Amino acid sequence: MKNIIIGQYIPGKGLFYRLDPRTKIVSVLFIMIAVFLLQTIEQLLIALGVAIIMLLIGRISIIKVLKGLKPILVLLIFTFIFQIMLNREGVMIVNQEMQLTIFTALFLLLALIIWRILSRYIRYRFLLFLAFVASIFLILVYVDFGYPLVNSFSFKIYEQGLRMSAFVVVRLLIIITLSTVLTLTTKPTDLTQGLEKLMHPLKKIGFDSESFALIISISLRYIPTIFDEANKIMLAQASRGADFSEGKLKDKLKQVISLLVPMFIIAFMRSEELANAMESRNFVPGEKRTRIYELVFSYRDVLATTISVLILAGAIVLKVI
């Protein structure tokens, strides 16, 4: 859980750290829209290249961003596979006969067992899983002797399917990289302040952007705290013999309740304490507040906004042509 990087700020120095949060939010928004307007895979690949160059300019470690992609890797792979398998347009590229015989089934079972055993000892579980999937493919293709269980079928990949799957995956990659850059380089407090300022004009239609920003910043602030508390509760219950990995479903349910009840009670206690602490420091909801650090717009922000507007304009032009 600890290596989830989406929404995590890492202190550092670089171009993106010095930008105004408002600029960053607006620019990321513009560039995201631009990415959605792009239509061919070639354009998207160029956009990906630009995104990577942005990371390099901002001196953000690409490895850290890649680590952040880990939680959504499964999603990416599934979209990729489904696009390939279900899209049947364009020229056929691969047409592979496949057979399911008794021996194939046996080999598949063997591969499954080997995979399960190896996964206990090898650390790179994900690579192992990929190897397992590849072995399924190879077995289905090459083991064609023995009594067939079902009629032979063929595995087809179409050009359009390949294109579409690459398209969708690259687009997701870019979007996530962009949002990671935003959250990685902007303190949550700055981010909410930026949002507050950006949504300020909405006050005219009755939307209280300050309260909204406060709600967001409090919830963001309390994610790690609550996570910490949950960990402590888990340890406390584990030392009373609660076992969260084994046991019958009924026992497990009881053990989940033993986590949830203290969790809620502690959350309520915390919120009451916070409310008291805020009131004792004279917080009055809806009143105008001042800030220690006012946001300032510098030449860098003008530059960044201009570039993002240009990118958006370029994308629109490409779309129209």
Add this chain to the structure above:
Amino acid sequence: MGIRFNQVSYDYSSFAQGLYTAIKDINLEITEKNEFIALVGHTGSGKSTLAKHMNALIFPTSGSLEIFGNIITSKRSKKIKYNSIRKKVGLVFQFPEYQLFEETVEKDIMFGPMNFKITRDEAKILAKEALNLVGLDDTYLTRNPYNLSGGEKKRVSIAGILAMDPDILVLDEPTSGLDPAGKRVLMNLFKDINEKTGKTIVIITHDMDLVYQYFNRVLVMNDSKLIYDGLPEQLFKEKDLYINHLDYPNTIKVLTYLNQKLNLNLNVYQKTNADALLEIKRAAKL
């Protein structure tokens, strides 16, 4: 054979700040019978981390420890039943709110024993016994744990661990947030359990008066290292305590002050207030 630490270190890792060493190269042995140990040290010195190792809630980053014959290393082993270790070494956390969750005190105390495959009736008997042991009567059995006072909650959470009948009991600051009378009652209770049942008890505390009065062994943690392991009397006589963020017990402080101001020759090493008073009276008569 109780618990033996062998060059145990533990690092906390966090994404933003990197590694943080909580305890480093700890060598320590705790026997399962008749010990009454205080674990002291400044905040952040690694006391709680050390305590969490004692019932295998966390595993050492390097080194190993032996708990009732089970060797615990940095890797989770399939052969070891970690649950059974937690039955043998009971750990009570500082804040009772982290573990109370049932609607009655009885059910909550029963949660621990019930996790070890015993019948409901047996668990009920154990719950009642444990509750009486911590000095609460049977009327508390049907009460809601969240409607109790701070001290009562603390006792119920201790009873929740005692009901599992552990051989070694580890308590993380059981006396924090209690009034002086409550503190003494609770400490007498632990001393009592220790003497009656022979269970080894390890208590994390900041209160030097308690350390001096009650314990026969004290462990001092400082900057992730174990710097002292021995008698409390020895600790207060020899070590330069202020450097290690500790303090002298009140009796020693008062008597030393009197010695300095009035040029007396009192024996400052008195454990209780009554003894200190006697010493002063003795000096006054001379």
